[in-house]
Amino acid sequence: MEKPPYKRIWYACPYCGKRLFIYDNTALVKGVYIKCKGCNKEIKVQIKVH
Ligand SMILES: [Zn+2]
Numbered sequence: 725m726e727k728p729p730y731k732r733i734w735y736a737c738p739y740c741g742k743r744l745f746i747y748d749n750t751a752l753v754k755g756v757y758i759k760c761k762g763c764n765k766e767i768k769v770q771i772k773v774h
Pocket residue numbers: 737738739740741742760761762763764765
């Protein structure tokens with residue numbers, strides 16, 4: 725069986741645009757916080773199913 729073609733997307737900081745991590749189109753994230761290494765701001769990460 726072949727792997728389904730995952731679509732990889734960069735999650736960029738909404739404040740400074742720094743790329744923080746990659747997720748794919750199966751990701752579902754809620755209630756996760758990450759501190760941006762670029763501007764040091766805390767970002768609430770929300771990824772909905774595409
Ligand atoms: Zn930032």
